[in-house]
Amino acid sequence: MSPAEAVDTPERGRSGAVRQPVPVVSPVRPAPDVLPADPPAPRRRGGLLASLLGLLVLVCAVAFPLAPVIQPRAEYTWGGPGAVPTAIPLMPYQPVELTATARCAQAPAAGITLLRTVPADPDPTAARLQGLTIAVSDQLRVTSAGVEIATLPAGDCAVEVRSTPTETTVLLDGAPVASRTGDLRPAVAALESDRPDLVSVHLVADTRFQTTISPLKAAIAVVGVLALLGMLVAVRPSRRVRLLPRGWWRPRLPDLGVAATLAVWWVIGPITVDDGYIAGIVRDRESSGFIGNVYRWLNAPEAPFSWFYDLYWVWAQVSTSTAWMRLPSVLFGLVTWFLLARLTLPRLLPRANAWLAAPCFLLWWLPLTLGLRPEPWVALGMLVTWLLVERAVALGAVRPLVVALLVAGVTTAVTPGGLMAFAPLVPAAVPLLRIVRRSGVAILPVLLAAPAAAVFLMVSDQSLGGLLEATRVRALIGGGEPWYDEYHRYALLLSTDLQGSLAKRAPVLLTILAAVAVLWARRTSPSVRLALTFLVGLASMTTNPTKWTQHFGDLAGVGAGVLLVGIVVVGRRAPAWARVVALAALTVAGSLIWAGQNVWPFVSNWWGLTWSTVPPLVAGVDVALLWLVAGVVVVGGALLLYAWRRSGGRSVAPRVPSPAVVATVLIAAVVGLQVLTFARTSWQHRDDYTLASDAVSTLRGAPCGLQERMSVETDMAAGLLPVVAGAGGGASAGSAGTDSGSAAGGTGSASASSASTDSGSALPILPTDAGGTTLPGIRVAGEGATDWFTVERSDLPVVVTTAGDLRPGDSLRAEFAGPTDEVLGAVALGASGDTPRDQRMIAPSGATRVRLVVDAPQAADSPATATLPRIPRLTPLDEVVPPGTEAILDWPVAFVFPCLTPAPLPLGTTVLPRWRVAPPQADGAAGITYAPGFGGPFAASRLLVTEQRMPGYLDGDPLRDPAQLYRWVPVRPYATASPQVTEVTQSGWTRTGRASVPGLDPVG
Secondary structure (H helix, E strand, O other), X not given: OOHHHHHHOOEEOOOOOEEOOOOXXXXXXXXXXXXXXXXOOOHHHHHHHHXXXXXXXXXXXXXHHHOOEEEEEEEEEEEOOOOXXXXXOEOOOOOXXXXXXXXXXXXXXXXXXXXXXXXXXXXOOOOOOOOEEEEEOOEEEEEEOOEEEEEEEOOOOEEEEEEOOOEEEEEEOOEEXXXXXXXXXXXXXXXXXXXXXXXXXXXEOOOOOOOEXXXXXXXHHHHHHHHHHHHHHHOOOOOOOOOOOOOOOOOOHHHHXXXXXXXXXXXXXXXXXXXXXXXXXXXXXXXXXXOEOOOOHHHOEOOOOOHHHHHHHHHHOOOOOHHHHHHHHHHHHHHHHHHHHHHHHHHHOOOOOHHHHHHHHHHHHHHHOOOOOOHHHHHHHHHHHHHHHHHHHHHOOOHXXXXXXXXXXXXXXXXXXXXXXXXXXXXXXXXXHHHHHHXXXXXXXXXXXXXXXXXXXXXXXXXXXXXXXXXXXXXXXXXXXXXXXXXXXHHHHOOOOHHHOHHHHHHHHHHHHHHHHHHHHOOOHHHHHHHHHHHHHHHHHHHOOOOOHHHXXXXXXXXXXXXXXXXXXXOOOXXXXXXXXXXXXXXXXXXXXXXOOOOOOHHHHOOOOOOOOOOOEEOOEEHHHHHHHHHHHHHHHHHHHHHHHHHOOOOOOOOOOOHHHHHHHHHHHHHHHHHHHHHHHHHHOOOXXXXXXXXXXXXXXXXXXXXXXXEEOOOHHHHEOOEOOOOOOOOOOHHHOOEOHHHOOOOOOOOOXXXXXXXXXXXXXXXXXXXXXXXXXXXXXXEEEOOOEEOOOOOOOEEEEEEOOOOOOOEEEEEEEOOOOOEEEEEEOOOOOOOOEEEEEOOOOOOOEEEEEEEEOOOOXXXXXXXXXXOOOXXXXXXXXXXXXXXEEOOOOHHHOOOOEEOOOOOOEOOOOOEEEEOOOOOOHHHHHHOHHHOOOOHHHHOOEEEEEEEEEEOOEOOOOOOEEEEEEEOOOOEEOOOEEEEEEEOOXXXXXXXXXXXXXXXX
């Protein structure tokens, strides 16, 4: 029975009476596509109106990015008598324009600096920016952006510097004396002068991205949206067909199972690697005034792929707790399951098995779509598009096709990967083109207008000029990969880190096999189109600039359907040889899946998840190996038996296990492993920090996440251990050069200027950097040991901070002993890189003292260093930085600190916050935020401060490094500048110069 017949044929009740048909979106038994007869003539009028409205939508869509926007103009003026050093850390780093005037003064022998826009002596660990300097000694020198603009005779004169995106000019007493073309605008972090009474500075900050919609732009959007709605109404409607099947609202047992699993997963499930990144972007919207990338790319707007961030921002106005922010992805999962169970499966299979569909759906949804990333949005949008395309094909109707194009366009506006929402149109191209041909060329404006309408979401508050500049900056700085590196995504899928976890491998590998099986079986046209849609979606991922395995979640909705149909077609009704081939494929895929690890990002990998460091094991044997051997035995035995029978003249194929059963067992095992391991860990560590305990705390009125579950070492010097009485002697820690800023030395509890031992020569005690704090320490050079230090308590770790690199053959260890000199245990200490790293050790039972022992006989110019041992004195983090405190929240950790206020980026600048919350020491990913070459928004602010590290300790597990707190101490007192702000209306194509990226944009 054709789709048209399925709609038109009356049904007879049990009494024999004829009742009206109850059509559905697709027939229970799929059949070849049949188009309805030509529409009656009156319908043509609606088609003409739809075409005219479609043209209007297209005109509005083209005009919308070109429409004017309202841009704030922030101007800063500084200088004159009484002016003090003022912080103006610009973002982007250069102003749109700058004018500086100065009166030349009699310079002392050492000279003076009339103006500098970058500190002369910033923190040596901060990346440099090139500013403007006007200095006077025997000559007057002007440099900007690292280029000398002019060298003039000193004397009583007036010098003026004007810098724009196209030219930098120096005027002496009003007359131009030097000029350099090109973009030599200086970076501005602060305004300083040795003689501020002689200086005047005026600059305009770059606010090109901080635009808002103008009345004209809003009017164009209103007209375009109204025309779109009218167009959808005017498009020739299809026959009256039931959208949802009878009883769709009644919950079924599989529905309850899926809903319960998603609810549990919402509470206990893992975060994604980008939840902190997106949380920071969303929460900054209020200060920036737009959705910008607050961690790199000069805070360039996320447009044209940002409209879902705006919805998250609205959602975050209720709460920024982890549980609340993860809820939308769970709701998307429920909607996707509903569409899969109620509409997709009846279209694919005569008798849909919802119990089998449930684990297929969970296999995709659990590892790839929980959290703030856009994958749930794309997965739902792609499935809705497929359903609408199928409806158009089944009914021969235009309206479902138009809505499908609209949904695909809106989905593409979520993320570059959303382009795959157009994939359902490719395998259905022939029947869709038939519909278009029967509708005539007048329908073309409608078909173009539907996806084009997404532009109203893509640049709602940005201009075309701003969008092009943001795209240029992203391309210049980079961060993506070309399409021909797409293989990298699959290489990562088979890696041993979290990119290639077994939970991510399973849905992708099994569904690729299922798609091949569906295409081989050619069971129904819809199932073939679904499989092709999945494969086209995979191919479209090559256009995605990044190649991470998390993006496979975009295919979760369609992929679950393909996986289900693939399992069905390789059931016992498949030919014997096909079952053998399917088992061979499952042997390889299953082995690769079980060779992965149960590993997840950041806090979700704490507490030793089962098989989080090794592939799954049974009785000490790899499950991957067991699976491979079992598969080889079954498949090899079947082939050998078949060959034996053939040699005797018999062609009876041997019986083999059902591939459908094997695949179902594999899917259930992977799903069960994920849920049960997180449930086990959440229960066992319910008193420690997990996402589950975070959710419970939120319900109890404590929604501040990790901030409430960790402490920090505010004064590292305070924890230095005292020398064992009678073991050596000498100067105190204070005389060893301790100078820790707020944690000043002089505790008198540590060691001597040199320490004699009974196991070698004395090791000299030298000042050692522990991360912005100087502690007494040693160099890893020579042979010897420190004095013994008293271990005062056993509930906290002994900590040694190391820096530098150990050479091959060098040894640094901590030895523990009791009341006698008998060593009870030793811990080898490593050192890697210049950044100080804490080495944390729990003293063995009975240990009462500790010392450091060095065996490094080779000479070294810059050997590794180690501080003397200490036991930290801890303060709860929420006492140091109470909820509501303004701080920079680095992207790896921002999601789990929801009660701290992100440091704002207002009107082309950044603030100078007192605090920075950073990831664990081993994670250097946050460095992009402070690196000019990555367009780090806080690179200018970083030049104005030194960082004092406060190591973090997790309550209940002090050996773990959960996060680091840094105090930002200004290199000198800075005042805060207040701009004069006006509003100007800019045309959509205006581009005021370029936002320069140091080291990447050419100078001059």
